Amino acid sequence: xxxxxxxxxxxxxxxxxxxxxxxxxxxxxxxxxxxxxxxxxxxxxxxxxxxxxxxxxxxxxxxxxxxxxxxxxxxxxxxxxxxxxxxxxxxxxxxxxxxxxxxxxxxxxxxxxxxxxxxxxxxxxxxxxxxxxxxxxxxxxxxxxxxxxxxxxxxxxxxxxxxxxxxxxxxxxxxxxxxxxxxxxxxxxxxxxxxxxxxxxxxxxxxxxxxxxxxxxxxxxxxxxxxxxxxxxxxxxxxxxxxxxxxxxxxxxxxxxxxxxxxxxxxxxxxxxxxxxxxxx
Numbered sequence: 001x002x003x004x005x006x007x008x009x010x011x012x013x014x015x016x017x018x019x020x021x022x023x024x025x026x027x028x029x030x031x032x033x034x035x036x037x038x039x040x041x042x043x044x045x046x047x048x049x050x051x052x053x054x055x056x057x058x059x060x061x062x063x064x065x066x067x068x069x070x071x072x073x074x075x076x077x078x079x080x081x082x083x084x085x086x087x088x089x090x091x092x093x094x095x096x097x098x099x100x101x102x103x104x105x106x107x108x109x110x111x112x113x114x115x116x117x118x119x120x121x122x123x124x125x126x127x128x129x130x131x132x133x134x135x136x137x138x139x140x141x142x143x144x145x146x147x148x149x150x151x152x153x154x155x156x157x158x159x160x161x162x163x164x165x166x167x168x169x170x171x172x173x174x175x176x177x178x179x180x181x182x183x184x185x186x187x188x189x190x191x192x193x194x195x196x197x198x199x200x201x202x203x204x205x206x207x208x209x210x211x212x213x214x215x216x217x218x219x220x221x222x223x224x225x226x227x228x229x230x231x232x233x234x235x236x237x238x239x240x241x242x243x244x245x246x247x248x249x250x251x252x253x254x255x256x257x258x259x260x261x262x263x264x265x266x267x268x269x270x271x272x273x274x275x276x277x278x279x280x281x
Contacts, residue, residue, distance in 0.1 A: 003093050008043045008070040011083050018057075018064055025056050041070075050087040088144030095141040098126035098133055099151060102158045106166065109174060119172035121209065122159035139178075149181045153188065157195040164201045173201075174237060177208040179222045189228060204233035207258060210250070211239045219253040226254060 013019040026040050029049055042050070054062055065083040069076050106120035126133040142151035159175050167173060196203055208229050210222075226236045237258035238250055251259065 003089060005071050006069045006090075007073070008041050009047065009067045009083070009086060010070060010075055011040050011042060011065060011067040014064040014066065018061060021057075021061075022065065025053060029053065047090055050083070050090070054084055054087060085144050088140060092137070092141035092144060094128050094133075095138075095145055095147075098128040098138070098141075099154060101127040102155060102162075103127055103132075104159055104163050106163055109172070117171065119174055119207065120163065120167065121174035122163045122176070124155045124159070124176070135176075148178075152178055152181045153191055157191060160192070160195045160201055160206075161199055164199055164205075167205070172205050172207050172235070174207045174209050176211045176239070178211060179225060186228070188225075189232065193232075204235075207235045207237050209237040209239050209260075210254070210256070219250065223254055226256075 011022070013022045022040065029046075029052070054065075057065065062084045063082055066080055067083040067086045068080040069086075103125045104122040105125060107123055108117045109119040109121060110116070111118045124135050124138060126138055138151070139148070142148045156175055156177075159173070164173050192206075193203070195201070196206075208226070210226070230236060235257040236254065237260060238254060238256040239260050
């Protein structure tokens, strides 16, 4: 969708209580236009106030505020989505252009014993309007625009194309893998294989690194996806064990080849530290 064609948003709450609260806030911000259905109408001139409006609602309440766009004077009910998602969309109209300018910073993975660089993690960035956009804003924008799956696949292929040719023959490429966006591992592998053939990449030198900002409820499904990668020779890494949603249950269920510990687990370790198992003292 071309967001420049959106002339207004029709917003409403899913409960009477929230609708009252919404009406009061709209009146306070001098936004009082109402459609025939009773929904509030935010025209283009006041859409920049969405952030202020949303800040008055709790995180739980925000999911119950819905919005649909007006395009060429017509309401498009098929594009209804949470108002917060629409706010992110309108704040990230750069997303489409930025995805054509993906770049990757290569973070070295060092072998502790020898100091040898064993591989690199491809960290996605985008160059847009002389700005370098990081992974966080890119992923948030992809989700807001409903393109999380396509962006994940595009970033994965771009990482292989750009980063793999820079590796030495004994080095591996670590590619971040968000399991929540992969619904069919076979389709995912087909596109990855095609890119590997394109650049002459050895699939066994790829390491798919599980990163997840939200809990992934079906660990058995996730395990089956990762096993499909392993069958083709790739390895699996678990990122930031001990942080956020990446817990011991992931370790037990997924049995990764490589585990990255969260910095908080190892920072400042010494011989007398209680974090060191008794058997190693």
